[in-house]
Amino acid sequence: MEIYLIIMLVLMICGSLFSLHAKDLLSAVISYGIVGFGLVISFLLLQAPDLAIVQVVVEIVTLVIMIAVIKDTTEEQNKQTASFSHFVYLLVLLLFTIAFYLAFEKVSGGLSPFGQHVTRMATAYTYGVNTTGSANLVTGVVFGFRAYDTLGEATVLFTAVIGVLTILRLKGKKGE
Amino acid sequence: MIPFILCLILFLIGLYGIITQKNLIKIILGLAIMEYSVNLFLIMIGYIDGGTAPIFSEKFHISSYVDPLPQAMILTAIVIGLATTALLLAMAIRLYRKYGSFDIRKINSLKG
Incomplete structure (x- = not known):
């Protein structure tokens, strides 16, 4: 089980590296799809079917939007030459890597090893079938115990749609 | 512990994209990759070996479910992402219409 997850993660890492170094934007976006759909399979391996379904929908929508954005752009990719600023970026990245690794070491000491998780907080949710009546415990949490979070999520989604419509409005005010 | 490390590597690749790439679309791709890796990390924390999906049925005992709480939280986070x-x-796309380029070195009207 863990080995399949490792294989998927390595595939996702390869896809993301290729996506960031692809020559044209279309192949970058398509290989970004490798990451998203690899994530779907990882969710299935990790026994999270609800998340897998949502991730499929989100990934397809993201890819469609991205391809719609880049489809009529006719730009040559600039060659990235090794310059001084590139060196500085890599140095900054190295520093970030060290910082994140140290933070990860610090945090992962408090975590259980992979697959040895003990359900501490969610015991009330686990026995929530009798409270909410929902056979799917994730649905019970999302729409029962934490329904206000879901309301907030809907608000964020609505705000984002309003924002996209505002930005993409073709014509400005009169006299502009 | 290896899946956690690989997840960290995926996160750092996204960060690498944000820092070094000059193309606006690739910066957005890097941001999305970071977000995916964080989602996957949190789901991995809640995984229990041999656990089943947290859907109630007579066949499986309650103690054999994986943790439903991270899954519910990440469900919200995916949609917000x-x-x-x-x-x-x-x-x-708005910037592209104005400047005719996704290159952040050419988008410099607000440069101080």
């Missing part, structure tokens, strides 16, 4: 990505792409 879609919203942010869509907003960023809308800004990118």
